[in-house]
Amino acid sequence: MVTKEQALKYHAKPIPGKLMVMASKKCETQEDLSLAYTPGVADPCLEIEKHPEDVYKYTNKGNLVAVISNGTAVLGLGNIGASAGKPVMEGKGVLFKRFADVDVYDIELDTQDPDEIIKIVKAMEPTFGGINLEDIKAPECFYIEETLIKEMDIPVFHDDQHGTAIISGAAILNACEVQAKNLSECKIVISGAGAAAISCAKHYENLGVKHDNIFMCDRKGILTKTRYQELDKIKRQFVSDTDKVTLADALEGADIFIGLSAGGLVTTDMIKKMADKPILFPMANPTPEIHYEKIIETRPDALAGTGRSDYPNQVNNVLGFPFIFRGALDVHASMINKEMKIAATRALADLAKEPCIEAVEKAYNGEHFSFGKNYVIPKPFDPRVFVWESYAVAEAAVRTGVARKNIDLSTYRAQLKKRLSII
Structure with a gap:
């Protein structure tokens, strides 16, 4: 079991928190500086002004998710407030990046007014490729998600639900x-x-x-x-x-x-x-x-099965949200619909029936897993989840008409495997 001392030290050292921003382009010379900022930055700005969809071509929008919470229903801790909930939202960002190479900004909102939350989140649509709502209490969470799905043109997903x-x-x-x-x-x-x-x-x-x-x-x-x-x-x-x-x-x-x-x-x-x-x-x-x-x-x-990792058949949400957003982002989906959720479920169910691989055994101290009473859902550290579930979600988005980017599904699986090798 993790101790309180371990947990606090982990979050405080060597630098506070669990997330940081890193540049994806080098900035080492005067020319680099001119490209990263003025005057070079004006050219992609003007292209996006002419062709709004080019925001996915010239910015990180297509791989960026906002994890948004007001801290009113945090894990088993209850209404602890926005600031106190921030470690959880940062943790969510760690899981997005570690399991699906999705970048995250965690955003904690100091308000319990559902309409104010809706207004703030809607205003951030130009920045993000998707919205993950987190730890917002019921029944407000239903109204917030339902409204945002109707009024936004990017995926909105309340993971707690x-x-x-x-x-x-x-x-x-x-x-x-x-x-x-x-x-x-x-x-x-x-x-x-x-x-x-x-x-x-x-x-x-x-x-x-x-x-x-x-x-x-x-x-x-x-x-x-x-x-x-x-x-x-x-x-x-x-x-x-x-x-x-x-x-x-x-x-x-x-x-x-x-x-x-x-x-x-x-x-x-x-x-x-x-x-x-x-x-x-x-x-x-x-x-x-x-x-x-x-x-x-x-x-x-x-x-x-339980929600705990120390018993068989753990129901762990990390088996879902990173890969659901991976598939949705890769096809520039406008929403995460019913069919995409069903596809994610069936992909996980099918994968559990596949023979166990060495990478899974290594991640779990040499334990071997086979389909049956003690193994009906895959393990979070099974690298195949990334490919199977992301592909299933993307395919469902294309099939149901919510994908705005045409991708070659026959090669998408191979692209996922290649991306997996660098996570």
């Missing part, structure tokens, strides 16, 4: 295959009714889950029709017509449990009443809704 949905979706697809279940017939219980839970439920429907088979629970229990008037419009999308009330009631006969709430909410007695060969993904961090060991001890027939 869609990242978890995309990665857990891949895990569920493969878990159903391993456990010999038909996803369309599975009863799914989701503990939590926030941003991630709502997005997961919608994404699972896109993967084949029936709406009536989803039972979502908040602090008061199942979202039922009898509670309709007390629920906001977001939660009302997933009210169930049932006499059952509690999370324990919902888990009776359930095939799949998804935990996006708080630690310790699920007991061994609850999971004993689930269906045969249950699938459980308690993803609350750092303490899951029920510990992995308790699941396996109580239900040896279960397939389980």
Whole structure:
């Protein structure tokens, strides 16, 4: 386990923070200076004025993402404010660069006014190729993302919602295959009714889950029709017509449990009443809704995963956002649509079935992984994720008409492999 002392030293030394800006062109002579700034810089400015799309040709816009937060829902820390959330946003930038060679500026906004956030982000569109919204509390996050997607012409993606949905979706697809279940017939219980839970439920429907088979629970229990008037419009999308009330009631006969709430909410007695060969993904961090060991001890027939790296089948968002943006940026996508998210999920699910390679074993102390109960989603340090997922997202963007750059898909995979060699 990482200690507090280690974490603070890591962030403070040898220089504060985790990100820096480095020039991509040399500036060592008078001629270099004249090219980098005045007078040489005027020529690309004038070209972009005449042909706005040339901003992708002469600037870093095509590989630059803004990670934007107001610090109102930071990890398990809650509303800690913009400045206190900055280490997380810098960390996000590290992962973008390390895993997908995407450059990031982290931008922390000291406001909780959704309309002010929208106005600020919209005004920054000329600078960025994409917007990653991060750690903005519900329900404001839904309104902010929905509005920005409609009003901006670059991808806007709230990772807290869609990242978890995309990665857990891949895990569920493969878990159903391993456990010999038909996803369309599975009863799914989701503990939590926030941003991630709502997005997961919608994404699972896109993967084949029936709406009536989803039972979502908040602090008061199942979202039922009898509670309709007390629920906001977001939660009302997933009210169930049932006499059952509690999370324990919902888990009776359930095939799949998804935990996006708080630690310790699920007991061994609850999971004993689930269906045969249950699938459980308690993803609350750092303490899951029920510990992995308790699941396996109580239900040896279960397939389980968590949000933690010290257990099998970790649902880790780093398997999503770097590569989703890589594919979207490479085709100058105007948005990240439903089809691109589904493509990302299926790419991850398919990759998990491929034989393990030496690079993965080396990254995980020689451990060998093969498709089955303990391995239904790829590992973050599997270099093939970069190629498989980025390609799938780019292909889906082209296929659905949101790509503005024509690329040769037959050679794009090779280009990704070449780029991977320099990351």
